[in-house]
Amino acid sequence: MIAWWSWLLTAVGVTGLYYAGRKRALGWAIGLSAQLLWVAYALATTQYGFLASAGAYGWVYAKNFRTWQTEQRGVTADAAPQ
Known part of the structure; x- marks a missing residue:
C-alpha cells in the first residue's frame, strides 16, 4: 500500500480532533468523514x-x-434573556 495513506489518515484524524477539542462542529464532521477514508483503506x-x-x-x-x-x-x- 502507498505510504501516504498513513499520513493522510493521521492528518485528517488529528485535524478532526483539533477542531472538536475547540468545540467546533467542523471537528465532528471531519472525524465522521474520516471513517470513509478508513473504509477505503x-x-x-x-x-x-x-x-x-x-x-x-x-x-x-x-x-x-x-x-x-x-x-x-x-x-x-x-x-x-427572560
Missing part, C-alpha cells in the same frame, strides 16, 4: 477489521456530536 488493503473500527468510530463520533449539540442548545437556551 480497509477495502484497498483487504484488512477488513478496519471496517469494524470505522463503524465503531463513526458511531462514537455521531453520538458525541449529538450530545454536544444538545448541550450547546441547552447553554444557549439558559443564556437567553
Whole structure:
C-alpha cells in the first residue's frame, strides 16, 4: 500500500480532533468523514477489521456530536434573556 495513506489518515484524524477539542462542529464532521477514508483503506488493503473500527468510530463520533449539540442548545437556551 502507498505510504501516504498513513499520513493522510493521521492528518485528517488529528485535524478532526483539533477542531472538536475547540468545540467546533467542523471537528465532528471531519472525524465522521474520516471513517470513509478508513473504509477505503480497509477495502484497498483487504484488512477488513478496519471496517469494524470505522463503524465503531463513526458511531462514537455521531453520538458525541449529538450530545454536544444538545448541550450547546441547552447553554444557549439558559443564556437567553427572560
